[in-house]
Amino acid sequence: MSSTDTASNANKMPLYIAIMVFIASLVALLMAAGQGNATQTMGQREPVSVVLTKVEMRQQFETPINVFGLIESPKSTMLSFDSSGEVTEVLVEEGDTVSKGDVLARLDTQRLVAQQKELSASLERVKADLNLAKINNDRTQSLVKKKLESAQRLDETQAALNVAAARVNEISASLNSMNVALDRAILYAPFDGQVDSRLFDEGSVINAGMAVIGVTSNDKYQARFAVPADIVDQFEIGESVTMQVGESDVQGTVSQRLAVRNIQTRTVDILVSLSSNTQVRPGDMAILSGSRIHTEQGAWLPVSALSNGLRGLWRVLVLDNQGGDNGVGTLQARVVDVVYTDGSKAFVRGALKEQEQVVVGGTHKLAPGQRVKAGTASAELGEMMP
Structure with a gap:
């Protein structure tokens, strides 16, 4: 080894010693800190x-449960004629308000009126026959009392009188039936309400039983809910409840709880009568809150x-x-x-x-x-x- 290398190593020795002292001091500090933390339980x-x-x-x-239902009118019907014919008048439009007994529509009655006149004429004829039969019977009775006519003749006039009377009753009944048919050719409003549908106009030929006009009652609406059978007993008849219809809370009273379970849904229907028809319409969805016990x-x-x-x-x-x-x-x-x-x-x-x-x-x-x-x-x- 040369003298130059020996001198270089001798000069670096203090640096090595300083580094080793620094490392030893750092390790000692870390160990002291770790022991301090370890001793702190x-x-x-x-x-x-x-x-x-x-x-x-x-x-x-308990968990909450929402039951969904629909607002409906307590009375709603589709009116129809019980005979076929041509519609001659429809006197209302959709949305019109009607009162019970108002005329809504009419069928053509020309043929019925002609038959009515024919029956009226026939009634007058048979009444004349009845009057004649009565006169003959009275005359025959007088002659029989005077021994101028046989009892057989009296029986014949009495039978003729009975036949004439029966004929009068028959045609009178037919005429009454015709009057009923004429009245049934007019549609009347069955209750106070509003027209919700008009399905035919004038000139339409319809069959018996075809719906012509729909009417919904103006009475207080009700809500029908399909309630699961295990919680239906929570809603007692006469109980006041609060329903949610849209963004509004609507008050009502449980009016009916059906005893029959729906075959398809296995639920039981309850009816809630609304306190007011304000802000609700038939067909609106209503939500009724209940609870289920677990x-x-x-x-x-x-x-x-x-x-x-x-x-x-x-x-x-x-x-x-x-x-x-x-x-x-x-x-x-x-x-x-x-x-x-x-x-x-x-x-x-x-x-x-x-x-x-x-x-x-x-x-x-x-x-x-x-x-x-x-x-x-x-x-x-x-x-x-x-």
């Missing part, structure tokens, strides 16, 4: 303040009390303060199963006990075994729980 840390709620165990819970042991908790556990399960953090250290204790994790949630609160079942205290917020910042102390629950939390 969780029991020595300042407890974190958390908001708690007490567990109230229940044997059942038999299940568990408790209501705010959704904020839930956190993700292992294998996709949910967990809650329960305060264990058996030592009674002024509300200070350690957290324990409990696995729970969410049975139902409405977005703000959840009904859960699992390893929970009555009056245990559960953390209701900030669970993502906490861990089992951590020391915490009870904070003050907000008023919103109390209102949230059922």
Whole structure:
């Protein structure tokens, strides 16, 4: 080795020593800091303040259910003629208001009027025959009393009188039937209401029974709801209820609860009479709120009390303060199963006990075994729980 290399190494030696001293000092500081943290246990840390709620165990819970129905008129009919013919007059338009007994439409009655006149003439003829038969019978009776006519002749005149009387009754009945047919050629409003449909105009030839005009009653409307059979008993006849129609709340009274279950839907219809027809029309959709009871042991908790556990399960953090250290204790994790949630609160079942205290917020910042102390629950939390 040359003298030059020896001198160079000698000059670098102080630098190496300085670096080694620096590294040794840094390691010593890190080890001291680690030992200091290690000696500071969780029991020595300042407890974190958390908001708690007490567990109230229940044997059942209720969930809301909305039942949909339609507004309808208590009276609604499609009017038709009971005979065929040509429509000669339609006196109303859609939307017209009508009163009971108003004439709505007429059929052509020329043929019926002609038959009526024919029957009237026939009635006059048979009445004349009846009068003649009565005169003959009276004359024959007088002659028989005077022994100038036989009893057989009296029987013949009496029979002729009876035939004439029967003929008068027959034609009178036919004339009455014709009058009824003429009256049935006119459509009358069966009740006060509004015309909701006009299906034919003048000149149309229709068959018997074909709908011509629709009329809807102006009486207070009703709503028909198909209610699941397991909750239909919640709605008692005479009970006041509130329905939602569009953006409005509508008051009504349960008027009927049908005893027959619908074959297709397996539901039971109830009818609700509306207090007022304001802002509603037949055909509007109505929503009636109810509730369904579920038999299940568990408790209501705010959704904020839930956190993700292992294998996709949910967990809650329960305060264990058996030592009674002024509300200070350690957290324990409990696995729970969410049975139902409405977005703000959840009904859960699992390893929970009555009056245990559960953390209701900030669970993502906490861990089992951590020391915490009870904070003050907000008023919103109390209102949230059922």
